[in-house]
Amino acid sequence: MPVVTSNRKLASDVFVLEVEGRFEGQMGQFYMLRGWDDYPLLSRPISIHDIGPNGISFLYRVAGYGTERLARLEAGDSIGLEGPFGNGFPPIDGKVALVGGGMGTAPLLYAAKQLKAADAYLGFSREPFALESFEQAAASVKVNVGGYIVDDLDPSGYDAVFTCGPLPMMRALAKKLEGTGVPLYVSLEKRMACGVGACLVCSCSTKHGNRKVCADGPVFRAEEVELNEEFDVH
Numbered sequence: 001m002p003v004v005t006s007n008r009k010l011a012s013d014v015f016v017l018e019v020e021g022r023f024e025g026q027m028g029q030f031y032m033l034r035g036w037d038d039y040p041l042l043s044r045p046i047s048i049h050d051i052g053p054n055g056i057s058f059l060y061r062v063a064g065y066g067t068e069r070l071a072r073l074e075a076g077d078s079i080g081l082e083g084p085f086g087n088g089f090p091p092i093d094g095k096v097a098l099v100g101g102g103m104g105t106a107p108l109l110y111a112a113k114q115l116k117a118a119d120a121y122l123g124f125s126r127e128p129f130a131l132e133s134f135e136q137a138a139a140s141v142k143v144n145v146g147g148y149i150v151d152d153l154d155p156s157g158y159d160a161v162f163t164c165g166p167l168p169m170m171r172a173l174a175k176k177l178e179g180t181g182v183p184l185y186v187s188l189e190k191r192m193a194c195g196v197g198a199c200l201v202c203s204c205s206t207k208h209g210n211r212k213v214c215a216d217g218p219v220f221r222a223e224e225v226e227l228n229e230e231f232d233v234h
């Protein structure tokens, strides 16, 4: 079983968990994590925050029982990890803006690393976190605390925008990009059970019929989906 190398608190209820080993994955994919033997039965989906030659990291917020159990893990503890799952963000030949809100910034660090010259726009309602990692990985970093990060983005000059975060932020971004021709890729969340497309718990409606967020997503073209309460799991 993989072993935890560290589990550091970055802000209130926000932790970065590092696990030793060789791991695979593309930007925007996720792993199913399980740091307990008993209840709850189901693993929890957490995005790839970073992968290096010696390990993988996950940035997470304590939201309930499962993530609270993750927060209790210490260096040397073993952890159940399955993945990578999901489609991830597409490779883009050109300049990409990464727009994240709160915990939605989690998958964007690895995107910044894989894309090399992406600009990061990071919005937080209060305490920001993981900024140093973004400063090392992205071509530029714009941070907005307590305001609207979408206001800081000028879409001209970008070939694509990737986003993850609260629904109102992603909706505002979709509206801003309307008519610009700049494609928007949204990473969506639904409650998950199996994580691999077998149980239909994460089924969602798209313009192309029902899709599974775990296997057909979590990344969709914004115009394929209604950014509505269907994805509001918080």
Ligand SMILES: Cc1cc2nc3c(=O)[nH]c(=O)nc-3n(C[C@H](O)[C@H](O)[C@H](O)COP(=O)(O)OP(=O)(O)OC[C@H]3O[C@@H](n4cnc5c(N)ncnc54)[C@H](O)[C@@H]3O)c2cc1C
Residues within 6 Å of the ligand: 030, 040, 044, 045, 046, 047, 048, 058, 059, 060, 061, 062, 063, 064, 065, 066, 067, 068, 103, 106, 107, 188, 189, 190, 191, 192, 218, 233, 234
């Ligand atoms: C593809 C994907 C990637 C994700 N990546 C990250 C990540 O990188 N970092 C991170 O902190 N969280 C991430 N999440 C959310 C994370 O999976 C949930 O916060 C977690 O499953 C909650 O489990 P829990 O047992 O702690 O809380 P529960 O006790 O199950 O629920 C507590 C609260 O969390 C909400 N919740 C439950 N499931 C989800 C969910 N799937 N998404 C959002 N909120 C949920 C519930 O509605 C409830 O309000 C991701 C979710 C998905 C689907």
Ligand code: FES
Residues within 6 Å of the ligand: 191, 192, 193, 194, 195, 196, 197, 198, 199, 200, 201, 202, 203, 212, 213, 214, 215
């Ligand atoms: S979580 Fe089972 S099909 Fe997506």
